[in-house]
Amino acid sequence: xxxxxxxxxxxxxxxxxxxxxxxxxxxxxxxxxxxxxxxxxxxxxxxxxxxxxxxxxxxxxxxxxxxxxxxxxxxxxxxxxxxxxxxxxxxxxxxxxxxxxxxxxxxxxxxxxxxxx
Numbered sequence: 001x002x003x004x005x006x007x008x009x010x011x012x013x014x015x016x017x018x019x020x021x022x023x024x025x026x027x028x029x030x031x032x033x034x035x036x037x038x039x040x041x042x043x044x045x046x047x048x049x050x051x052x053x054x055x056x057x058x059x060x061x062x063x064x065x066x067x068x069x070x071x072x073x074x075x076x077x078x079x080x081x082x083x084x085x086x087x088x089x090x091x092x093x094x095x096x097x098x099x100x101x102x103x104x105x106x107x108x109x110x111x112x113x114x115x116x117x
Contacts, residue, residue, distance in 0.1 A: 005039040013039040019050035023058040026050075 005015040014032050021027040031042040046056065061069075 005033075005036045005043070007036070015039045015043045017043050017046050017050075019046050020053065020055045021058040022055045024055075025058075027056065027058060029056055 003016050005013050007013050012032055012034065013036050014030060016028055016030045018026045019029050029046060031039055031046065033039040033042060050056070
């Protein structure tokens with residue numbers, strides 16, 4: 001269920017719809033845009049995602065929470081956590097790359113990955 005987009009006093013357009021949130025409840029979500037069509041498209045997209053069972057975030061995440069969530073989610077390659085600034089291990093700018101990782105990414109060769117025959 002959504003309301004038709006309406007124009008605000010400052011000239012922008014806005015609309016609202018109840019969509020599924022990550023908390024499991026339905027939450028009223030607002031969208032904004034410069035034109036009525038842009039707002040309508042965003043509302044349709046939000047409702048489509050909700051109808052398919054894809055929830056919208058129930059709250060805004062802080063940068064630190066995103067970093068921790070990204071680094072602790074499975075699967076995490078151990079070297080990813082070691083190279084991230086502010087964690088244990090290498091710091092920004094350190095280029096001590098292991099041979100297997102360098103060979104897989106092409107870092108070891110200045111011309112790119114070696115061709116296998």
